[in-house]
Amino acid sequence: MMPVPITDSVGYEGTVDEPQWAELVAAAGGNAYGVLGASDWKVTAGVGDRVARIAPGAGFGHGVLDRTTEDALLPSLTAPASGSVWHLIVAHRDWQGNVSSFDSIEGSATAQIPTRDETPGTVDDQPLALVRVQAGQSQIVEYRDLRLWGGDGGAYAVDELALQYANRVGTRIRIGDIAWERTIDAFGSAQWVSHDVGDTGWVNDLSINVNSAWSLSSTRFRRSQGRVRGRAVVQRVTGAPSMNSAGSFTTGNILRLPVGWRSNVTETPTMRGVESAVPYFPSMDQEGLVTLGQGVPNNPLSSGGRYIIDFDHPVD
The missing domain is CATH 2.60.40.1830 (Phage tail base-plate Siphoviridae RBP, head domain)
Structure with missing residues (x-):
């Protein structure tokens, strides 16, 4: 399977003018990764054999802002002979060639982020989703959304698996009604701590x-x-x-x-x-x-x- 190129990228050497720089800095802030809109780069099933569809939109990673205007399709994700396997869908950025693309990385039978490129300024992968391919099935059978949305003072995600890669000390991410913060414990090790920030209001719950x-x-x-x-x-x-x-x-x-x-x-x-x-x-x-x-x-x-x-x- 070939990567799908992204043709509108700013942030590589020689690609940024003043309005683009202003947009990039405002979008990214202190966040390493993110997408701009609620539906931007959302991964769903495409038409065809084990096709991952990436919706149009914009996303950023380590100083590069990429924009797409139509669906991107990653076809024929590898299926195992038996059981199932998870694939990581990523936005791949290559500073050597000043190009960005969508790609997939085959993982394991466990829903976790596999080894990926993590050298910003050289090559780096922004996780977008984990998708599960089942032996004998022509469609992707399960999705885990790994996208982040950056804002003033923190980020938002929809799946706790995003904590596996957005893990710099000081990171703050809200997932549902739980706020997560990456801190350092008494022994000097990084750890996630969480607290409930939701409010249900008063509820008469007769389902007890x-x-x-x-x-x-x-x-x-x-x-x-x-x-x-x-x-x-x-x-x-x-x-x-x-x-x-x-x-x-x-x-x-x-x-x-x-x-x-x-x-x-x-x-x-x-x-x-x-x-x-x-x-x-x-x-x-x-x-x-x-x-x-x-x-x-x-x-x-x-x-x-x-x-x-x-x-x-x-x-x-």
Whole structure:
């Protein structure tokens, strides 16, 4: 398979005038790589045997801005005899010949970025997507979008695989509601740290799964700045869970929170009766299962009683 040349490139020696330089610097800023528009250089399936289609648009890498005005097609990506293989679709830049092109690099059966050219000023590959080719299939069967969009103060991506190549210390990338920052740990090693920057607003989530001995009256949950705060009002509908003389419940799964509301560590929500205000002390594991634990001796839960469970825990 031959590379597909890009004919409009600025940033190579002797190719930049003042307006082009202004556009390039504004687009790239402190970002090593990026594309300009939401659909620029998006990789999808093309017509034909294992064809990767690269949409028109503009992208930049290490001081070179390239622009295309029509689809670029990379045909006949190599298929394995059995199983599947991932190919990396790239924008290849060659400073020796002052040319840019689209190309593919065959990887392995694992969805990861393979070895690529990484010598800016000589030859360098800008990752655009990983595409999976399956033995016996004529179409590409899976895509992982690796594009970055640069802006003032950071970049945006849609797949965490982009962290494999945009990994300079100090890099900040937002992917969905998670902000990633490349830092240095106490031992001098580079590492990614993340935090939740999304805000769900207050949600009445009646999809929460409750034990058959309980009913769910109402909920109010919110995930913001890496924490979940919420309340569930539940009612005991059949019998009363048994309590020993020390005040510990011997049975009592209450409910399970969905993934978006769970903590990454074991937590202790607070619980009290609506009418009695007697406190109880359930626990919640990392799978979101809320279980009765300790209560107040001689104050068991009653059949038909209503109870408030309050949550305030991290989700990072």
